[in-house]
Amino acid sequence: MSQPIVVNQDILEMEYAVRGPIPQRAAALRKEGRAIIPCHIGNPQALGQDPIAFYRQVLSLIEEPGRIARERRLNRLAGTAAPAPDDRVSDEVLDRAETVLEQLGTGLGAYTESRGLMFVREAIARYIDRRDGSGSPVAAPADPENIFLTNGASDGARLVLEALIADRRDGIMIPIPQYPLYSATIRRYGGTQVNYYPDEESGWSLTTPMLEEAMRGAQSEGVRVKGIVVINPANPTGAVLDEASVEGVICFAERHGLVIIADEVYQENLYGERFVSFARALGRRVVPLVSLHSTSKGFYGECGHRGGYLELRNPPPVHGEGGSLCDVLLKQASVSLCANTVGQVLTYLVVSPPEPECAPYERYVQQRQRILADLHDKATMARRAFERMDGVRCFGKIGAMYLFPRLETLPGGTTDFDYCMGLLEQTGFCTVNGGGFGQRPGTSHLRMAFLPPKAVLEEALPRWIDFHARYVKRR
Amino acid sequence: MSQPIVVNQDILEMEYAVRGPIPQRAAALRKEGRAIIPCHIGNPQALGQDPIAFYRQVLSLIEEPGRIARERRLNRLAGTAAPAPDDRVSDEVLDRAETVLEQLGTGLGAYTESRGLMFVREAIARYIDRRDGSGSPVAAPADPENIFLTNGASDGARLVLEALIADRRDGIMIPIPQYPLYSATIRRYGGTQVNYYPDEESGWSLTTPMLEEAMRGAQSEGVRVKGIVVINPANPTGAVLDEASVEGVICFAERHGLVIIADEVYQENLYGERFVSFARALGRRVVPLVSLHSTSKGFYGECGHRGGYLELRNPPPVHGEGGSLCDVLLKQASVSLCANTVGQVLTYLVVSPPEPECAPYERYVQQRQRILADLHDKATMARRAFERMDGVRCFGKIGAMYLFPRLETLPGGTTDFDYCMGLLEQTGFCTVNGGGFGQRPGTSHLRMAFLPPKAVLEEALPRWIDFHARYVKRR
Numbered sequence: 001m002s003q004p005i006v007v008n009q010d011i012l013e014m015e016y017a018v019r020g021p022i023p024q025r026a027a028a029l030r031k032e033g034r035a036i037i038p039c040h041i042g043n044p045q046a047l048g049q050d051p052i053a054f055y056r057q058v059l060s061l062i063e064e065p066g067r068i069a070r071e072r073r074l075n076r077l078a079g080t081a082a083p084a085p086d087d088r089v090s091d092e093v094l095d096r097a098e099t100v101l102e103q104l105g106t107g108l109g110a111y112t113e114s115r116g117l118m119f120v121r122e123a124i125a126r127y128i129d130r131r132d133g134s135g136s137p138v139a140a141p142a143d144p145e146n147i148f149l150t151n152g153a154s155d156g157a158r159l160v161l162e163a164l165i166a167d168r169r170d171g172i173m174i175p176i177p178q179y180p181l182y183s184a185t186i187r188r189y190g191g192t193q194v195n196y197y198p199d200e201e202s203g204w205s206l207t208t209p210m211l212e213e214a215m216r217g218a219q220s221e222g223v224r225v226k227g228i229v230v231i232n233p234a235n236p237t238g239a240v241l242d243e244a245s246v247e248g249v250i251c252f253a254e255r256h257g258l259v260i261i262a263d264e265v266y267q268e269n270l271y272g273e274r275f276v277s278f279a280r281a282l283g284r285r286v287v288p289l290v291s292l293h294s295t296s297k298g299f300y301g302e303c304g305h306r307g308g309y310l311e312l313r314n315p316p317p318v319h320g321e322g323g324s325l326c327d328v329l330l331k332q333a334s335v336s337l338c339a340n341t342v343g344q345v346l347t348y349l350v351v352s353p354p355e356p357e358c359a360p361y362e363r364y365v366q367q368r369q370r371i372l373a374d375l376h377d378k379a380t381m382a383r384r385a386f387e388r389m390d391g392v393r394c395f396g397k398i399g400a401m402y403l404f405p406r407l408e409t410l411p412g413g414t415t416d417f418d419y420c421m422g423l424l425e426q427t428g429f430c431t432v433n434g435g436g437f438g439q440r441p442g443t444s445h446l447r448m449a450f451l452p453p454k455a456v457l458e459e460a461l462p463r464w465i466d467f468h469a470r471y472v473k474r475r
Numbered sequence: 476m477s478q479p480i481v482v483n484q485d486i487l488e489m490e491y492a493v494r495g496p497i498p499q500r501a502a503a504l505r506k507e508g509r510a511i512i513p514c515h516i517g518n519p520q521a522l523g524q525d526p527i528a529f530y531r532q533v534l535s536l537i538e539e540p541g542r543i544a545r546e547r548r549l550n551r552l553a554g555t556a557a558p559a560p561d562d563r564v565s566d567e568v569l570d571r572a573e574t575v576l577e578q579l580g581t582g583l584g585a586y587t588e589s590r591g592l593m594f595v596r597e598a599i600a601r602y603i604d605r606r607d608g609s610g611s612p613v614a615a616p617a618d619p620e621n622i623f624l625t626n627g628a629s630d631g632a633r634l635v636l637e638a639l640i641a642d643r644r645d646g647i648m649i650p651i652p653q654y655p656l657y658s659a660t661i662r663r664y665g666g667t668q669v670n671y672y673p674d675e676e677s678g679w680s681l682t683t684p685m686l687e688e689a690m691r692g693a694q695s696e697g698v699r700v701k702g703i704v705v706i707n708p709a710n711p712t713g714a715v716l717d718e719a720s721v722e723g724v725i726c727f728a729e730r731h732g733l734v735i736i737a738d739e740v741y742q743e744n745l746y747g748e749r750f751v752s753f754a755r756a757l758g759r760r761v762v763p764l765v766s767l768h769s770t771s772k773g774f775y776g777e778c779g780h781r782g783g784y785l786e787l788r789n790p791p792p793v794h795g796e797g798g799s800l801c802d803v804l805l806k807q808a809s810v811s812l813c814a815n816t817v818g819q820v821l822t823y824l825v826v827s828p829p830e831p832e833c834a835p836y837e838r839y840v841q842q843r844q845r846i847l848a849d850l851h852d853k854a855t856m857a858r859r860a861f862e863r864m865d866g867v868r869c870f871g872k873i874g875a876m877y878l879f880p881r882l883e884t885l886p887g888g889t890t891d892f893d894y895c896m897g898l899l900e901q902t903g904f905c906t907v908n909g910g911g912f913g914q915r916p917g918t919s920h921l922r923m924a925f926l927p928p929k930a931v932l933e934e935a936l937p938r939w940i941d942f943h944a945r946y947v948k949r950r
Contacts, residue, residue, distance in 0.1 A: 002763050002791040003732045005701065007803050008641045008664075012796060019589060019809040045584035060539035064531045070562045087545045109520035111778040114494055151626050151781070154811050166483045184810050189483075226480065257478045288477050303586040304816035306626070316477035321487060328482050334494040335659045336629050340815040341779035
């Protein structure tokens with residue numbers, strides 16, 4: 001055995017429940033042959049969701065550019081035996097792949113600029129402007145120079161938090177509950193986590209008093225708050241913020257000179273609600289904003305491709321330097337060379353879907369609608385099941401991919417961790433306990449990702465209801 | 476304008492010359508329409524090197540799995556008009572894609588285990604064992620549990636350095652010159668860079684006295700040295716370490732309880748020399764070793780796909796904890812969820828090339844041989860040009876993708892930075908000055924990546940010779 005070494009204490013102390021003991025136990029049970037219902041992570045394609053065909057067709061062609069001419073030759077053979085009509089790749093897909101290759105210049109195998117490919121960043125800026133109605137007097141247009149392509153959104157969150165945390169007394173406000181990427185990354189870079197508590201019973205809404213209270217608490221302990229993280233639609237609660245909540249955060253950040261870190265990766269996971277982006281609500285106010293997006297979520301759920309971007313608005317100047325926060329992020333990004341090119345191109349496709357009236361459009365829209373409707377149905381099934389469980393209450397509109405029910409009647413001496421572990425052992429449902437995300441002291445929750453196929457949920461939810469009835473009776 | 480913010484000082488202070496002022500000036504000149512000869516970065520496909528067809532065929536198929544059955548149908552139509560024989564995808568390629576998909580289980584769109592896909596890690600372990608003749612009494616077999624798939628090798632280096640650096644007095648030994656990823660990352664995580672100086676005139680070899688000297692210097696300043704970085708074949712010098720140098724590092728690390736960080740990303744960029752891996756030289760000695768590899772280099776040069784791995788041997792236990800360095804790396808990796816799946820599969824293909832006697836083999840071998848022969852020719856052309864320049868000397872065998880000539884006759888008051896900037900402005904050659912990698916005080920160098928096409932070099936090298944003659948005459 002080699003000699004023991006001392007490692008970075010901040011890494012030892014950080015926690016990341018989404019890949020913690022419950023999922024690890026589930027993996028062990030699966031190895032033993034047990035059927036597991038994975039509701040612990042937002043990983044839809046692992047649960048049978050099909051990829052959006054249009055994206056994959058284009059990616060497949062640009063991996064092997066010679067195929068474009070070949071497919072065109074095959075298409076010209078229409079009427080002969082091969083290929084069958086269903087086997088043909090439409091001209092629009094071939095054209096799109098050709099356009100991407102022209103823009104790529106040297107294909108997928110070359111490093112790109114540190115910020116990412118310019119044509120992708122330009123397409124992202126157009127997407128944001130379309131989404132927010134920018135150019136109107138309300139919203140400022142997005143600037144491709146302030147957009148960074150990243151390996152998933154986690155990478156973007158890491159870059160920003162690493163830049164902002166200069167000292168142990170530097171604080172970052174995060175909602176409780178939160179996605180543990182944030183608590184882990186703040187811990188890892190040696191900063192101070194400053195909790196604020198969205199109001200569960202009013203659908204996890206945010207109010208100025210709750211933000212000010214958190215700020216006062218931090219200041220009284222000598223913490224300099226530098227940024228505020230907001231996740232909307234929220235992970236783990238699935239809540240969708242209303243305009244007043246978003247506006248309140250912006251005014252609060254303006255008053256205290258904070259950078260807003262808006263995790264907006266679930267912006268397309270809406271089921272009837274309206275998404276209010278921070279960029280749109282910001283309008284022309286000069287408040288620093290970082291918005292994160294990802295190809296892993298939405299209706300596409302391309303987790304494995306690790307695509308994503310970070311958009312920066314109003315980058316603040318850096319104290320004692322010529323540059324701005326944008327220059328600092330660029331320097332950080334340059335050491336990693338660039339985000340993976342396939343993820344970059346996928347991000348481009350996500351923000352530039354097929355045009356209406358072209359051949360791939362119809363299937364694209366059908367897939368999108370079916371996936372979103374399916375997710376909504378599954379969330380509704382789960383919520384109905386919770387209604388049949390004693391003391392289980394689920395607040396807020398449905399958004400993102402998660403439900404975060406409150407467990408009000410756990411037997412004395414048991415925790416939500418015990419509950420989730422029992423649920424896993426007895427029913428196969430793999431969830432993550434509320435403690436893994438943080439929760440108001442004295443409350444118990446769990447997060448359920450509503451992704452398993454409907455048939456699986458239909459069959460398994462009654463078992464959860466039975467488990468629950470037995471569990472709470474232990475009181 | 477928003478208020479200035481204080482950012483992480485370690486990021487402000489880190490430097491990364493490979494994407495620094497000279498390449499930035501080159502990009503500006505190119506925008507003005509100037510022809511640039513990019514020799515500043517190892518990015519072969521940006522300079523016209525073709526991807527290895529076999530890799531791309533497989534990747535293309537697994538992006539769009541439905542295509543496999545379609546290609547089989549098309550192949551059965553042999554003899555009819557379509558597809559032409561050259562357009563057919565061979566059965567071996569289709570079989571390989573099918574095998575990969577089976578192993579992937581849920582395709583490219585799902586997150587993988589934090590360490591990466593098990594079948595890829597198993598294939599890497601087999602590759603290492605084949606390379607090193609493991610299982611023999613000499614070398615210990617590689618363990619898939621100690622392998623981590625990463626987004627390029629940079630990611631792996633970052634994980635390890637971040638874990639090892641617990642304190643400002645923690646030192647990491649790096650060769651001078653070095654690839655600035657290391658100096659930048661040590662700076663970024665607040666550690667202390669401890670320089671050692673390979674002997675330029677003996678082909679950049681390493682000796683125990685030079686390592687001990689660096690150690691004594693560090694210890695006398697209260698620095699606790701925890702690891703030693705070795706880059707072999709070397710970046711930026713292109714030198715290939717002999718067995719004695721590798722052995723010397725292992726004994727040194729064993730004596731001082733260091734973790735060896737072996738950057739072996741150029742292990743396939745050899746032109747007649749023999750690569751001695753640290754794992755092989757280590758044999759059964761219990762010295763902690765991290766070896767980094769990447770899909771970006773070698774003859775494949777798939778930089779954009781950001782594939783890579785980190786192999787850990789003899790992970791040391793962590794002080795005060797139950798676990799080992801492997802557990803710490805796993806925790807870090809889990810927060811980023813996983814490396815991109817396309818890069819993971821590409822890594823699998825790199826370590827599991829086509830079998831001899833199958834259809835794709837011949838083309839694969841031809842491509843490999845042509846690329847490596849071409850690189851060697853280009854290195855030889857550049858070295859010959861240097862021989863015609865007054866006071867330019869290039870030491871060491873040819874390896875990796877770089878030459879690192881010493882400039883002995885720069886006019887007084889000028890630096891290698893001035894020289895490289897002048898070279899860029901007057902000839903279009905974009906190189907990086909030795910100062911960007913570190914060099915023995917009082918010496919001047921530049922790094923040239925020998926990647927541009929032969930015809931370009933043939934035409935342009937005489938202009939460099941002329942530039943040099945004029946430049947040194949300014950003395």
